Amino acid sequence: MSSSDCHNRKRKLDDFAPADEDFSADSLHKMKKDQSFDSSSSSAVASETERGQPQQESGMFGGRLGFRHDLNVPEPLHFFVRMMSGGNTIVIHARSDDSVESVHRQIMRITGIPLMEQRLIYRGKQLQWEQKLADCAVQNDAGLQLVGRMRSTGYPKTWQVVNDLVSFICRLCKKESPSMARGVLSRVEQFIRMIPNDEDTGTGTGAAGTDSGHVHVFKSGGAPSALVMLFLSPIEGNKECATEAIEQFVNAKTYVLPQKKRIQCVSIVLEFCKLLSKTAPDDALYVMCRRTLASLLETIRTVHGSKYFRQAKPAFVIQEVFPFVRELANMLVNNLDLNVKPAACAKMDPSIVRDFVAFMGPMRNAIEEQVGGKEHIPICLLDDRPCYVGEIESLHVVYLELLVSVGECLEKVENILKTKRAKDIDACLLGSIQYLTMLKELNNISKLYEGAEEMLRTLMKSRQLALNALIRYSKRSDDHQWLLEYKDVTFFESRRHLIMMLFPDIKEDYEEMHEMLIDRADLLVESFRYITQAEPEALRSPLFMEFKHEEATGPGVLREWFYRLCQEIFNPENGLFISCPNDRRRFYPNPASRMNPEHLNYFGFCGRVIALALMHKVQVGIAFDRVFFSTLAGRDVCLDDVQDADPFLYMSCKKILEMDADFLDSDGLGLCFVTEIEEFGSKLLVELCPGGKDIALNSQNREEYVKLLINHRFMTSISEQITHFAQGFADILSRPTLHTFFFQSLDLEDLDKMLRGNGDGISVDDWKAHTDYNGYKETDCQISWFWKLVKKMSEEQKRALLVFWTSLKYLPVEGFRGLQSRLYIYKVTDCADRRLPTSHTCFFRLCLPACQSLSVMDKTLQIITQEHVTSSFGIW
Structure with missing residues (x-):
């Protein structure tokens, strides 16, 4: 995006900038002007190489750092040569009119490597001895690669294959023998067969995220550079040969690689991407390589998790990945046509969005490692803070640009929604679901930077109509549960749509139905037996329900069963739940339920039934009290929460908190830190804390007294019941560990609507x-x-x-x-x-x-x- 583009977006940025944030299009323009986004530019941090120290290869990427390229080559030149063994990087000083041969001789003096063992590769091409550095366009701070034969190695056969491959390529580039093309393809195929299926074998690194020995040899031997050189060769047939050879690494249709081998080849594909991005950025082969690299990174994240990327140095990963993030972000911003016809939405290419998200995975992990676990990175860095690599600041600007673009897209959606033409709305929403994917990634990025989350929230609030419409079009496979964190910007229908995706999808597979035959006269006991004895997986299948001595079956009978059963479960006469005095349809667990020896099993059963009713979208006419709901959501219960459950306790505690301090300190109430409970017909005194019977209530400890009293009444005394209910509820979810998240993602009023339905009269x-x-x-x-x-x-x-x-x-x-x-x-x-x-x-x-x-x-x-x-x- 050009600086003028940023200036033109001033209004859009101001729309969602927080009131206390000095942030506008002008400031974005200034930030962009101060920072370089050239994918070949070096970090703002001086790396070991830039300080004149040897630069070591590191991590899964195993490539070399990019270095700064200035437009005007100053005199004298200095540049960097990475050793063919993958070891140190040396600094070479020369003049632009020096020959390549003189550089080779410098290398021999420094390293002792014979001249005939050396080949220099720059930008995918081998430099010829007779050429001058100026003729080769070698720039100040450039990075060159030294490749050659290794006489002593742990992988002699691999080295032989790689050297043969490079030799064949050089002969093809010199028009020596067109038949060498077959040799190139056969050597690539031979090399791929040499890669072991087990990624833990190789150079002894063993850790996920590092190159195997065979892959290390392939790169150190200059094979990727040589293949790209062949691809760029103007000689007939060479480009086709190189394309076919490279596709064996990147295109599964051409050469099917097992997943473990493909993961090991990620650094090779990265090398191809880096070389082609500088030499053939518009070619389909580069796009294929970049897309394959993104797919491999996503596969690694899925199979190994983020720990895989932590094997490499964070700064190194950031510098390797950011150019692709920058490139894809530019494509997303620049390819949006916001001037499309009124009935259409500006669309984001799903493949570009997918690739952007894939590259952002290791990028975010590396940034989190680099900044040492800071939750939010300050944008304006102070002198006494760590000097973060420039890409970290640059990513923040990428975030701002994409935030503006997504905001404009959502505005377009809202304009179409306001037309109320169903056909246009359906077409727009179906084609715009990628906006949610982009918002999800922006949400991930926002957690890295100070103030970024608030900016995202402000944007989402300003585009609530479009956002909620898109949410209701999202599918189970889209995984947008992150939106449940934003209850203040989502409508009830949207939250319900998202929360229902935590339940399994009910498939009408009549071969795997859980069948129940229930006697109405013994509804609770027989239902308890059918539900508790079933495996959770069986209950996630469709339910087939029939009442004894009755003819009907089907969904209508199932709805009837849910309603009748819940009326029995929450009937206070059965001793499991107590109804609230102020609302008889609102319930919480009965502390005295232990009088039934099976009461905990019944609470597990209750949890399953409520989850099943929600999954089958049946309104059963009951609701949870706030203390019950808060405990299920993992929240502490406060005084205001108990107002409906126990009005007498609420008023008593409120009076204690408001009572005259002198009266309390005079022991006017005669209370200490104990409470009275009834158990099996007897009344017992229970201490609210150790030594509670000896602690008198006074004005200093009354708040603690009220807190302990409420906790004992509504948490401690029913903790076992709630634990078993929660476990039963979790049995029905697709992922049982999400049961607390389920209740945290809803307001009590949301759950009321899902369980009680419409509380008003029937219209x-x-x-x-x-x-x-x-x-x-x-x-x-x-x-x-x-x-x-x-x-x-x-x-x-x-x-x-x-x-x-x-x-x-x-x-x-x-x-x-x-x-x-x-x-x-x-x-x-x-x-x-x-x-x-x-x-x-x-x-x-x-x-x-x-x-x-x-x-x-x-x-x-x-x-x-x-x-x-x-x-x-x-x-x-």
Whole structure:
């Protein structure tokens, strides 16, 4: 992105810059002006080589550092030559009119390597002895590579293959023998076969992230440089030969490499990428190499994790990877066409986004290592702080540029959403899902820098409409759970969409269903047996539910079972849960549940049932109290949390905290750090802390007293029950370790909506708007009578009719719009006045007789809305 581009984006940057942050397009322009983004530029840190010290190869990348290239070559020249053994790097001083031969002689004097054993490679080409340095365009601070035959080595066969390969290439470049092309390809294939399948064999390094001995020989022998030199050769056939040879490392379609061998070749592919990026950046071969390198880095991260990248020196990894990050970021920014037609969104190339994310993995890991575990890197570095490599500051500017671009893209999405044209919206959202992937990576980067997270949050807040629309289009495979950290910028529907992805995807595989046959008269005990004895994997399959002595099966019966079972589980008479005095549909575990010897197993069972109800999207009509919810989320319980669960305790503690200090200090209440509990009919005193019975309550310790009292009442006394509930809940999740994250990602009100559904009364107008007819027309008298009678029903009668029709007593929070399908009324004509309505709850279908009068229809509806009728499928 040019500096003028940055200047033109001033308004966009100001839109999401925090109020207390001195950050604008002008400051971004200044930062860019102060920093170099040339992929070949050196770090802001003086490396060992730049200080005149030998530079060692390090880590999985195993290449050489890039060095600064100035446009004007000063006199005299000094440049760097990396030794062919992969050892030290030496500094050479010369003049631009000196010959290459004179450089070889300097090398011989310094190292003792005979002239005939030396070959110098620069920018993928071998330098000829008779050439002058100026003719070869060798610049100040340039990096050259010395390659040659090694007479003493631990891999003589590998060296022989590599030397033959380089020799064949040199002969091809001199037009000596076109038949050498076959030799080039056969030597590459022979070398690949020599790489062991076990990456822990080789030079003895053994650690993940380092080259094997064979790969080290291939690079030290100058094979990558030679192959690129062949690729650039103007001689007919040479480019094709080099392409085919290089593709054996990078293109699985040409030569299928086992995964372990491909991982070992990552540093070879990196060499190809570095060489081609400087010599053929627009060629398809370079793009293929870069894409393969990104894929290998992603494979390494998946297989080995971030520890793989920690084997290399952080500064070295940063300098090797950043040029690709910079290049891909430029492509993402510059290729966006924000002036597309109104009905379309600016699109980011998914392959470029994927490659950018892959390169950012090792980049971020290396930065975290380099800065020594600092959570946020200050942008304006002070003299007394460590001098970070320049790429770390440069990445921050990349972050700002991409933040601006994504913000503009989201603005485009919002403009399309406001048109409310469904066709345009669907096409836009489906084509814009990559914005979420970019936001995810920007979120990762933001955790490195001071103030960056707040900038991202501000942007997301300013584009809430577009962001939440895209979230609802995301798929399970997209892995966007990170968005749950931003509860203040996501809507309930978005959080629900993301949190439901923590559950397994229910597949309608009837060969692997978990079958249950339950007696209504023994609902709780029989359900407990079926659920607790099942393996978690079996419960993640579809459930097949049938009540004994009843005909119906299918989803409608399953919904009925969930509702009835949860009413039993949370019935205070069963001793497992206590309802809150201020809201009888809100519950928390009963401290006295231990009177049932199996109470902990029942809490595990309860956790499974609630998780299953959520997974199957059934509203069961109950809710958790705040103390229960907070404990499941791993949070401490405070005084305000207990207001609904125990109003008396809440008021007592509040009075103690507000009471006159002198009165408390005079022991006016006569309290000490103990509490009274009831166990098996007896009352016991329990100390709130060691020696509590000897600690009198006073104005100095009253806050601690209230805290300990609440903790004992709502945490300590029910800790076992909550632990077993949480374990049962975790059994159903795709990843059991995420059960705490599940509750942390939601507000209590979110969980209320998912479990209780719509707490308001049933809207008959909404009901009618989501009902279709078969055999009837909306204008028929029977349909008019039907809705007239429904409007006159009490709330309980409406819910009874809803249960009869759908097996649901509580609607989703969106009302009838949130159901899986529309509702249907089917016409029944046979003996209409003598038949009662029937229903197919699985399909939300009500079969309504064509009654001849309003009074007859009224009688039939009165019958089917009675509790005993809606509690059985016997008339189905």
